[in-house]
Amino acid sequence: MIPAQFDYLAPTTVEEALAALGQHGDDAKILAGGQSLLPVLRMRLNAPEVVIDLGRIESLRGIRDDGDAIVIGAMTQHSVVEHDPLVAEHAALISKAVEHLADHQIRHRGTFGGALAHADPAGDLGAPALALGAQFVIQGPGGSRTVAADDFFVDLFETAIGEDEILTEVRVPKHTGWGACYEKFVRVAHQWPIVAVAATVRVEGGTIAEAKIGLTNMGSTPLRARAVESALVGQPATEDAVRAAAAQAADGTNPPSDLNGEAAYRKHLATVLVRRAVLNASGA
């Protein structure tokens, strides 16, 4: 399958990319790592007139320590994030989720920012970014603005990024010393999750002091399991206590029904995966 014809632009700075986006507007599509966009173009589900490739903009790559946060450049490949020691130390939940994203070849090309901007509700990075309270730095013709994770994911494949804007980096608040687990339930090894749970937990002397939990594919956007988070605080990190809290995992969710499972099945799955993820993250 071959994509429809398009013009190709490969800017080397964010400013050039923004100018190109401003000029072509609706007719243009941003190409990050291309691991979701190219299949879409090949199947002709989308046929932009102009493709703007961010792959030559070096300033969008890399991971740095910035005080109370680590900052991940939007064009940093998944495989770089996966093996980065800063991410492993301060945002282990992201390391764990990236490790299970697609397969090796896709992780060599796909990018952290590209996947988040694509906002597939079954994507593996939304739930951990939401749980960790990530901040999304978005640049437009008027300068940069920062959007909190709670406001970033708007709907199915829709984010707070405007049509004349580009996601440049993601700031992840440090969660040093927190346990983390990404429980992903799939039918086929490298596929999107039917449901997945991103859990990160701070345990003090066998008691859960804080818990943050994100849900993948339980609605049109990633969701926080806030009822479970509250119920876990002050509880012992034991099977019984976590099981009781996890019973609320599907509260307020609206999961899809499809060939992989009915909504009711997904709601049950969420309670099971939250229990497993929290117990694993607690080291229990």
Add this chain to the structure above:
Amino acid sequence: MTRINLTVDGSNVSDDVEPRMLLVQYLREKLGKTGTVIGCDTSNCGACTVHLDGVSVKSCNVLAVQADGHEVTTIEGLAQDGELHQMQKSFRECHGLQCGFCTPGMIMQSVDLLKNNPHPSEEEIRVGLEGNLCRCTGYHNIVKSVQHAAAQGGAQ
């Protein structure tokens, strides 16, 4: 048309291509390197795996223009001076192929795997090849082939 200059299997090549041309099409149709095959055309099966700047990618999921200025190695570039790469020898030795269609991608991904992890466990090999499908389901001998190559120092 867009002008691209890249290195493929050690040779410098330069061509005018349509931006929509996939890297796998460029390799097969422009350069005649049909050793790299198109399997599923949906980026699932991994049969089209090549190395781009030394790391494995699915060449049906990369545009030829994205490879401009970069270095590509295909299955046809693995043998040196007429001698098969150790991974190729091991696939032959351990019967790591049945119909052979997935083999170019399996070998390219296995070479990438051993580069990062010269002595993988069986589990690590299976996880490392999760992006490559063999519809003959010949996975057992594929895993044995990678183990054989590792034992022979196949990371080189």
